[in-house]
Amino acid sequence: MTFTVEQEALRDTVRSVLQRHAEPWKLLCDQVGVAALLIPESHGGLGASLREAQVVAEELGRALSPAPFLGSGVLATQAILETGDEEAAARLLPLLAEGAVAALAWTSAEGTWDPSRAAFTASGSVVDGHARYVLDGDIADVLLVVADTGGELGLFEVDLQQARRRHTPAMDETRRLADIELTAVQAVRIGSGDFRRGLGRTRDLACAVLAAEQAGAATRALEITISYTKQRKQFGRPIGGFQALKHRMADMYVATETARSAAYATSEPNADLPRLAAVARAYCSEAFSAVAAEMVQLHGGIAITWEHEAHRFFKRAHGTAQLFGQPHHHLRRVVPVGT
The missing domain is CATH 2.40.110.10 (Butyryl-CoA Dehydrogenase, subunit A, domain 2)
Structure with a gap:
């Protein structure tokens, strides 16, 4: 995975906005242009690539942000573009580029x-x-x-x-x-x-972006867990120093890094998007669910309280696993039943 200077700057800017503002959507649209990323310049957008959309989604996932980027900036926007209806695109896309949902x-x-x-x-x-x-x-x-x-x-x-x-x-x-x-x-x-093929392509793009969001959330869950195990003490020492827990967090790290690789593979040059989006959708769902479950286990009893953020990552993991089709549905697209 390699990122351009512009993509890293986009990542830093989005992360900064999310850290500073509880309701970031307007600022993300006005100052960063996230709603306009996948909209062509001819319709008031930025004409960016899938990779830029994934960078934004990864940061939104880290923050568990409710910003309507996936539903509006990706799914609905791409559906309009897939129709090839220039009149509708000229009427609707400039509004979406400005932040309309x-x-x-x-x-x-x-x-x-x-x-x-x-x-x-x-x-x-x-x-x-x-x-x-x-x-x-x-x-x-x-x-x-x-x-x-x-x-x-x-x-x-x-x-x-x-x-x-x-x-x-x-x-x-x-x-x-x-x-x-x-x-x-x-x-x-x-x-x-018939809109079937266009809808299929729209779903593939949304799956690729969602996979990046899941990878971002899983990575943040791991960071929070590591920080906690360095502070929580048992038998007079931080629990992060126990070998058994080190092994579990190493497994979490492998899961997050491979999830990121699977997600961003969909936006590599000449990528087979339908196939790789199905792989990323299935793998990132499983990886995020596994990391979130370990996050709860390693935090102990406090992780299931409303006051702690671990349960929010756990719920996001299980919620996103249902979006755009469950993991086993996408696995069937890669490996047909009976093979």
């Missing part, structure tokens, strides 16, 4: 995130259905939905005033999820033709 409603209660299926149906310009697990859906300024038009999938923009939106309390309180319900709602289709 967009949400993509797609999956049903099963949460499969299958690019060949959608929670909504469309008859002409009328959309019906009920989507779950919509990232930032309750605070979105722009609402996009994927709907089955009877033989193909399409992307639609719906009127927020006609949508029933409800914040969904979840185990992970650092990630905003919502239910979106539409009943005979008028919508505007974005693009034409």
Whole structure:
């Protein structure tokens, strides 16, 4: 993994903003331009690469930030671009580049995130259905939905005033999820033709960015754990000096470093994004869950209290493992069942 001077500067700037501000989204958009990273310059964006988006996501993961970067700056933005609809892009993307929040409603209660299926149906310009697990859906300024038009999938923009939106309390309180319900709602289709391939590419990109976020969170969890074991004493010495705990933290270190490698492999030149995104999505989920579990174990009883941050990392690990498909779903994309 190599990073340019500009990418390292981006990392430092994002980390500084996150450390200084409890609600960083506006500053991240106004001063850093994170919402505009993946938006082409022709539509008011920065035209950056996947690698820059991953750098931002890694820092957001370290801070367990609820900033709507993944749902708006990556998932919804990429969905619009995948349609190839220049009129819609010219109308919506400049708003998103400035920090307006967009949400993509797609999956049903099963949460499969299958690019060949959608929670909504469309008859002409009328959309019906009920989507779950919509990232930032309750605070979105722009609402996009994927709907089955009877033989193909399409992307639609719906009127927020006609949508029933409800914040969904979840185990992970650092990630905003919502239910979106539409009943005979008028919508505007974005693009034409079947959106399945575009939706698949959108999911791959989101998986690659999420993997970087998970790697960042796992790395921070390890740092906090190491710091604690240097301070906590038992039998008159820091517990970090016990060989058994050293071995466990060494395993945690290997997991975090390999997770970072898997995540950033997706943004290497000429990378096979669909395959590598599936690998990163599966591996980073498992690595983060393992590190978070060890974090709780090595902190002892205090780790499960509301006052300690270890339980927040544990919940984020299990929450992110469900996004965009569970790890075993993505493993099937790499190694088909029966091989």
